[in-house]
Amino acid sequence: MHTDLQQAIIDALRTVEDPDLKQDIVKLQMVESVEIEEHAVTVVLVLTTPACPFQELLKKACIAAIHKLVDDTLRVQVICTSKVTTSPQLTKTLPQVKNIIAIAAGKGGVGKSTIAANVAASLAQQGAQVGLLDADIYGPSMPIMFGCEHQKLQIEVHDNKKYMVPLRKYGVQLMSIGFLTAPEEAVIWRGPMASTALRQLLYDTLWDNLDYLLVDLPPGTSDVHLTLSQAIALTGALIVTTPQKVALADVSKCIAMFQKPAIAIPILGMVENMSYLITSHAEQQDHVHPFGHGGGEDFAQAHDIPFLGTIPLAESIMQAGDTGVPIGIEEHGHAQHFKAIASKLAQQVALQYFNATL
Ligand SMILES: Nc1ncnc2c1ncn2[C@@H]1O[C@H](COP(=O)(O)OP(=O)(O)OP(=O)(O)O)[C@@H](O)[C@H]1O
Ligand SMILES: [Mg+2]
Incomplete structure (x- = not known):
């Protein structure tokens, strides 16, 4: 009945571009439906992540395009839903997981676990289905960071095989070796045991549907890194650094490892942690830089890696x-810092998908 008007609206929406992908939203199949009732139009958009930072901007652009190119008296409502893209690299071994993202750094203590925990919590808070695998077999952090050190894991049997049920906290599905062993036990394990443990944590866990599974890696470039890259095709890695030269030197090694042809894991972006300290003096706030200034961003630029933001100390x-x-x-x-980084990370995941498929 409204096909002419509907077509005119869809044509108007072709003038709206996704800011990241630089393509029109109709071509990107982001317009799910256009409903017309009397003088009211409802457009439903499907975004690539619930953490999309451009929701309001896209809504306004759609309304403006329809008013400008079709009829400025129409009452237009734009509703945003989301469907997270599935990494084309992923194997069929964990079909319920759409994207797996490693959080890595060459150096210890730069804040990998802090960023993994907070980005996971923020993505979940924004409506994504999120899992967090603590792959630091020798020094798990997540039981403490999510306040569940003393919780017991449940085991379920499916097809005669035992599976661990991940703990759920703050909307995040959690798995850590720390839920299975006493804190002092894992420290004495040898490399192959750690690798086996990691495979079990990944494959013997009953993950529910996940848009993003974040994997918090131990420091360095160890057996665990190798196992992870061999066990599953990751969507990519998020690299954490501090502004210091010594941290950045280790980042170079870490990136070189991910970029080895046999491993070939895309670098989704880089975050600089402990970037500055906020001081207050006579009601005036100032930033001081105990570990130097701008090192992470300069490094990212020089290596053509997306810089996803800074976190203060x-x-x-x-x-x-x-x-x-x-x-x-x-x-x-x-x-807000973690929210901004979570959104940018989700965008990079979507970009990976579109770059590989469009
Ligand atoms: N932005 C920050 N502000 C204040 N403290 C921080 C910040 N980031 C991390 N920390 C603290 O620094 C310490 C190290 O952080 P974290 O455990 O996240 O680092 P890591 O890189 O995971 O370490 P490891 O290499 O041992 O796994 C922790 O005590 C954490 O609370
Ligand atoms: Mg850690």
Whole structure:
């Protein structure tokens, strides 16, 4: 009945571009439906992630295009839903998992686990289905960072095989060797045992449907890294650094490992942690840079890696980790840094997909 008007609206929507992909939203199949009732139009958009930072911008652009090119008296409503893209690299071995992202750094103690925990919490808070695998077999952090050190895992049997049920906290499905062993046990394991343990944590866990499975890696370039890259085709890696030269030197080694032809894991982006300290003096805030300034961003630019943002050095971030309540679940304060990084990471995942398929 409304086909002419509907077609005119769809043509108007062809003038709206996705800011990242630089292609029109109709071509990208982001327009799910255009419903017309009397003088009211409802457009449903399917975004590539619930953490899309451009929702409001896209809504406004769609309304403006319809008013400008079709009829400025129409009442237009734009509803955003999302469907996370599935990494084309993923094997069929974990069909319920759409994307697997490793959080890595060459150097220890730069904040991999802090960023993995908070980005996972933030993605879940924004409506994504998220899992977090603590692959630091020798020094698991997630039981403390999510406040579930003393919780027991449940085991379920399916087809005569035992599976572990991940713990759920703050909307995140969690698995860690720390849920299975006493803290001092894993330290004495040898490389092959750690590799076997990691495979079991990945494959013998009953992950529910996941848009993103984040994997918090141990420091360095160890057996665990090799196992992970051999066991499953990752969507990519997020690299964490501090601005310091020594941290960046180790990042180079880490990136070189991921880029080896036999491993070939895409680098989704880089985050600089402990970038600055906020000081207050006479009601004036200032930033000081105890570990140097801008090292991460300069490095990312020089190596053509997307720079996804900075996180300040803050007592509240450290405390949140220690008390088991990730700051990423909050709406305000330092949570905004993790939210921005989570959104940018989700965008990079979508970009990987479109670059490989369009
Ligand atoms: N932005 C930050 N502000 C304050 N403290 C932080 C910040 N990031 C990390 N920390 C603290 O620094 C310490 C190391 O962080 P974290 O455990 O996340 O690093 P890591 O890279 O995972 O370490 P490892 O290499 O041992 O796995 C922790 O005590 C954590 O609470
Ligand atoms: Mg860690």
